[in-house]
Amino acid sequence: xxxxxxxxxxxxxxxxxxxxxxxxxxxxxxxxxxxxxxxxxxxxxxxxxxxxxxxxxxxxxxxxxxxxxxxxxxxxxxxxxxxxxxxxxxxxxxxxxxxxxxxxxxxxxxxxxxxxxxxxxxxxxxxxxxxxxxxxxxxxxxxxxxxxxxxxxxxxxxxxxxxxxxxxxxxxxxxxxxxxxxxxxxxxxxxxxxxxxxxxxxxxxxxxxxxxxxxxxxxxxxxxxxxxxxxxxxxxxxxxxxxxxxxxxxxxxxxxxxxxxxxxxxxxxxxxxxxxxxxxxxxxxxxxxxxx
Numbered sequence: 001x002x003x004x005x006x007x008x009x010x011x012x013x014x015x016x017x018x019x020x021x022x023x024x025x026x027x028x029x030x031x032x033x034x035x036x037x038x039x040x041x042x043x044x045x046x047x048x049x050x051x052x053x054x055x056x057x058x059x060x061x062x063x064x065x066x067x068x069x070x071x072x073x074x075x076x077x078x079x080x081x082x083x084x085x086x087x088x089x090x091x092x093x094x095x096x097x098x099x100x101x102x103x104x105x106x107x108x109x110x111x112x113x114x115x116x117x118x119x120x121x122x123x124x125x126x127x128x129x130x131x132x133x134x135x136x137x138x139x140x141x142x143x144x145x146x147x148x149x150x151x152x153x154x155x156x157x158x159x160x161x162x163x164x165x166x167x168x169x170x171x172x173x174x175x176x177x178x179x180x181x182x183x184x185x186x187x188x189x190x191x192x193x194x195x196x197x198x199x200x201x202x203x204x205x206x207x208x209x210x211x212x213x214x215x216x217x218x219x220x221x222x223x224x225x226x227x228x229x230x231x232x233x234x235x236x237x238x239x240x241x242x243x244x245x246x247x248x249x250x251x252x253x254x255x256x257x258x259x260x261x262x263x264x265x266x267x268x269x270x271x272x273x274x275x276x277x278x279x280x281x282x283x284x285x286x287x288x289x290x291x292x
Contacts, residue, residue, distance in 0.1 A: 030158045033079040035087050037274040038137040039109065045172045046151050050161050059272050060247050063087040064220065077101050080157055083109040083150055086134040107153045113142050116203055137276065138283065139204035140180035147172055179280045183209065186284035190291035194238040198254065199246040201271045205283065222253055235261035242267060242290035265289065
């Protein structure tokens with residue numbers, strides 16, 4: 001009797017399992033590739049759990065010498081969208097990306113954004129013969145325009161979830177405004193308006209906040225000895241107390257400048273870091289120190 005009951009129980013459980021509908025496959029996510037990690041942060045904020053993203057240039061990577069990994073190329077073959085931003089490697093690699101995935105829609109995320117010329121001297125660039133500065137992600141004002149461009153492209157690619165992207169976009173715009181307000185608060189009432197960086201990546205921020213960036217590198221290269229002497233004199237003239245160096249910068253050059261110019265603080269940062277609000281917070285704190 002017990003064997004019969006046990007057999008009946010097993011049979012009932014088996015029939016119940018068969019009657020249970022199979023779990024539905026997860027909905028297909030919108031797959032998006034971008035050039036740099038800060039872009040990926042913005043796309044993730046807009047898309048949330050409806051998107052799958054990858055950035056080509058990672059933290060600490062050099063966009064001048066970047067080469068994609070096999071895994072990145074595999075992911076790229078599945079991408080629905082690619083957002084450009086104007087960094088150096090795009091001119092060489094983007095045609096190859098399009099060849100690898102002809103169905104991928106390429107969108108210039110910087111469409112309509114006012115670009116400034118790249119600093120090719122240790123003083124602000126005048127725009128004559130200069131290429132555009134690609135570091136637009138350090139301008140909250142410009143990023144508000146960029147995220148709207150990216151959100152529109154995501155809505156067009158996935159119209160069924162357009163409301164989701166729009167809602168997240170509106171929340172993101174508020175975050176950007178809050179970051180902008182924080183930077184302004186940090187630099188308000190500063191004693192000086194000049195700051196010095198080795199790599200000229202804060203040009204847009206300088207324009208947004210009425211500051212002057214003194215860049216050490218010229219066209220991405222270290223300055224000649226006579227130019228370095230001029231930079232050191234400018235540092236003394238403007239009372240520069242902080243030198244901002246990029247992750248992986250030449251430590252010898254930074255030491256030479258700080259020793260000769262009497263600069264007290266050296267701040268290292270990563271312009272390709274994923275967490276954009278944290279990067280902007282670091283910039284605000286550094287400028288507060290550098291300008292006072």
